[in-house]
Amino acid sequence: MLAPLLIIAYNRIDHLKKAIESVKSNIEAKETILYVSSDGWKNEEDKIKVKKIREYSRSITGFKSVEIIEYENNLGGYIATKRSRDYIFSKYESLITIEDDNLLSPLFLSYVN
Numbered sequence: 001m002l003a004p005l006l007i008i009a010y011n012r013i014d015h016l017k018k019a020i021e022s023v024k025s026n027i028e029a030k031e032t033i034l035y036v037s038s039d040g041w042k043n044e045e046d047k048i049k050v051k052k053i054r055e056y057s058r059s060i061t062g063f064k065s066v067e068i069i070e071y072e073n074n075l076g077g078y079i080a081t082k083r084s085r086d087y088i089f090s091k092y093e094s095l096i097t098i099e100d101d102n103l104l105s106p107l108f109l110s111y112v113n
Helices: 013-024 027-031 044-058 077-089 108-112
Strands: 005-009 033-038 065-070 096-099
Touching: 005 013, 005 077, 013 044, 013 096, 013 108, 027 108, 033 044, 033 077, 044 065, 065 077
Parallel strands: 005 033, 005 096, 033 065
Antiparallel strands: none
């Protein structure tokens, strides 16, 4: 089984879209479970951006499955990431984690798996 992939996102929709497209260029994407971690917003300006992240995340296809991990309150990057990882590690023995500004080679998933 391939390791699930966790993408950490906050409020940069264009970055997330590019990261997702780069992951989808990997042959293994169709067999990879994708998790998107979305921390809660800090302020009203970020609220709109975070909601766009979540809306887009619900529309992602091209993976074995997609699960969105949403936090109601802003936990901060460290805690939100740790909680997301802990949740995934409670289900799987391995995990690949990237951030929303990572652009991946089409061979990335093959290499890390």
